[in-house]
Amino acid sequence: MKYVIVGCGRVGSTLAKLLVAEGHAVTIVDESPSAFKRLGAHFPGNVEVGTGIDSDVLKRAGAQGADGFVAVTDGDNRNVMAALIAQRIFGIKKIVARIYDPPRGSLYRELGIETVCPTTIGASIIRDKLMHMPYESRPSFDFGHLASLTVAVPESQAGQTVGAVQQDGRILVTAIRRSKNVMVAQRDDVLQAGDEINAIVAPQALADFAARFASATFPITLTA
DSSP: OEEEEEOOSHHHHHHHHHHHHTTOEEEEEESOGGGGGGGOTTOOSEEEESOTTOHHHHHHTTOTTOSEEEEOSSOHHHHHHHHHHHHHTTOOSEEEEEOSOTTHHHHHHHTTOEEEOHHHHHHHHHHHHHHTOSSOOOOOSOTTTSEEEEEEOOGGGTTOBHHHHOBTTTEEEEEEEETTEEEEOOTTOBOOTTOEEEEEEOGGGHHHHHHHTTTOSSOOEEOO
């Protein structure tokens, strides 16, 4: 496929490299010759110096017979004007223009120009993350004094119950990962070799905890 891209900024240059890597023929247009440095020294496509709203420039870039056209300069008006020239003069069917002003999007789509609005996309992504966070994060506990540790259960500790590992006010085993399953630890749960346990450990019990699991197959890790 043959594509013409107007605007060799970060988006345009990245898109050009992606398309040529997929085997497409690409010509990228920009007013500034220095912009083409973003393409790297071995870019296999073509470049054309000039403005995307000049039909002669687009003709030299191969707009006649192009399968697709993309306008991603920094200006909404330039992108839409370039898209209209590509549509009306060169008859290109697949056209995408970047715009920053959301209300313009529906108007341009009525003209047959597909638009991408980073403003709307970015706001939607941020909103989704805000609305769908699985929990509210609060610094409720001081892990500067208590350590949250994860360790593998060695053969020497297999058969021990959680209660045997725990020490009142010093060590609290909170969870067990066995294979792909994670469960809340109960005092009468029997540990198996290879289980991973998470424990809250007071500073004065760190030495005891480390000694118990000294033969673990991989080291104790601080998880919080």
